[in-house]
Amino acid sequence: MVHLKHVRRDAPWAWLKAGWQDIIRAPRVTVGYGLIFVGAGALIVLGLNAIGFASAVPVALSGFALVAPALAIGIYQVPRAIERGEKPRFRFIISRFPSRLSQIGFLSLLLLMLFLLWVRIAQFLLVALAPDTPLLPGPFLEYALSDPAGLSLMVIGTAIGAVLAAVAFSMSALAFPMLVDQDVDAVTALVASFKAVIGQPFVMLTWAWLIAFMMAAGSAVFLIGLAVTFPWVALATWHAYRDFSPEAAPSASSSASPSA
Template sequence: MAAVQINDIRPGAPMRWLKAGAGDMARAPMVSIGYGLIFVAIGAALSLGLWFVGAAAWIPVALSSFALIAPLFAVGIYQISKHIDEGKAVTFSDVWLVSGEKISQVAFLGLLLIILLLGWARIAQFLYAYFASQDYTTLSEFTSWLLGNPAGLAMAVIGTVIGGMLALAAFAISAISFPMLIDKQIDAATALIASVTAVRRNLFPMLTWAWLIAFWTVIGTAFFGVGLAIVFPWLGHASWRAYQDFCTDCGPSSAG
């Protein structure tokens, strides 16, 4: 396992990544937005399932958990950007074509994110059991208790702090690792270390980038989730451009 060379970036780089990501999406709008719609549908199905079983109060936790592993789901978006860079026509089937040796490395990093997701779900369950005096099955009841009761506010604050720490860990692990695995002949451990190193050495711009990702994700979710069909691929393409800024000499490129 050899270390890779990570470039330092300028503080204003995240805005440039967003602009470049929008350019990628404009070059393959049908494929990019179609890919985003698939995951909007998955999130909607998850929310509806919780609603129908009388657990609507868990929808916010489920959606935030879903966001933790979004970088794994964005692998197809990285494939689109890679094809654009190579000057290839992009078709919907291209987003699923990950070679066998890469799948195992992607799956390893994906497993780490899933462990964080399960940890967050377990912590949320514990906090709810500790602070709530009764079951709040509807989203309106839960929201009223969360914002209008001291115990609910305490749970919200503690949950936000813990969730933020887990989200930061997931961000550090995945900031450039998944695009790197798609682009280079490299192992998961090397990609993970490179990603954490990139975040650690460029903390201010990367925290800005994390904030922008969170902000636009909230905006997309606010529009009943439909906005995520645009926001999700846009941020995925932008993450590919972020990776390219960091990694100009990270080992041999894959054949695609």
Template sequence: MPRTVNQQEDIDQKQQPVPDSEYARTIPCNELNVSAPFHWLSLGLQDFIRAPLISGFYGLCFMAAAIGIVLLVQWQGTHLVVMPSLIVYGLIGPFLALGLYDAAWELEKGHKPKLLHSMKAIGRNSSSQWAFAVLLAVCMIFWMRIAALLHALYPSVQGAPITDFLPFLVIGSLVGFVLAAIVFSISAFSIPLMMERRVDMMTAVFTSFNAVKSNIPAMIVWAGIICGGILIGFATYGIGMFFTIPILGYGTWHAYHDAIRKKHH
């Protein structure tokens, strides 16, 4: 079991802080107000405006990927390509978001963010980031296998009454919610933490999970805002992603700084 640094001792500085190099520890988190996500969103919008070139570049990347998914679904004429497409999108997204985190970090330090510098953020602690990508891939593949098994509950008769759909809808929704909550919990703050502090993947995952678990009301609001932004993006055939994803990316950086306790120097 990973150990959690005693929060009271950390506050009182009665002990030396645990170095970020320790493997698989849990960095303490702060208590978040339920209204905090709206502040992160506001700060994300400000960063979007303050870094128009970088915002536009990453916005175009996310928009192009979303439009590609929409066109693929229309071309194939089946919903079966939606899940694999979203999985690819979900795996590429966090790495593109690194550039947004870097830009927000530079703005925070009073620097002018540069596109090339933000692109190099992918290589900052790449071993932990790739390990996390593999973890996400395993979660997504497991999710697909569960979805395939649950499809057996789907009525085979056309025009079946709504009651025949209930087992599929109820069980599918519950399983999907649990898996989505787990993935969100381990990924909410992992990547910015790995980028800024260069911690190992397990430390980032444990810390993110602990921060989400300790601030469930605020994180439910933040998850709802993220889902809303993604829905707006796809509802506009991917075009809305140009705005929503960069703003949410910047907002995630500010969420991370609010949620994870800063180390002592």
């Protein structure tokens, strides 16, 4: 059983404000962390273009959104340092490893499986609905927006991607910050995330839309914007976790007093 606090309906905006304040306090650490993943994303995009699979770039970018919560665990050391009254430094990210690495790895594997499922679904849809789709970016976009098969591919692919994104969000909304901050297992962290989404759907739907908008906006500017929006969303997620303050209730066996 996991207990959560009730948060205000406008809480997502407060989380973004708090995350931005963290960036202002430690711009080199936070933006530097974001640039690492911008560089990795740029290499993937260049690689796909080099082998003639530029049309797979949108799938890769949407896949990044699925696994991004797992990639953000290092940035949580910034607000933790601020809470302790310390000056955030990049060495905190690489030296202060969470004690629950195995549980974080398990949850990361679940997100990776979602990403691989999305890749397989995208491949299936491409073959089943639009086998004649051109792979170059310009012709692909023209085909997707003008041909009925291309339009079907876009609509169905977007709908399925949205469902997978919703599952990933529900799994990770609070889970990774909780695993970094508390000595709990992955199942408990997953329960906390799902309970927050189910218990306060308006708040979490608003938060999900804000995340989607910020990640899309960051990706639109040749991925450079992700250097800011990625750590910003991650830091705001930490403040969302703090706002909900999930607390795992002791089990009946552990709370029962020993018999005389």
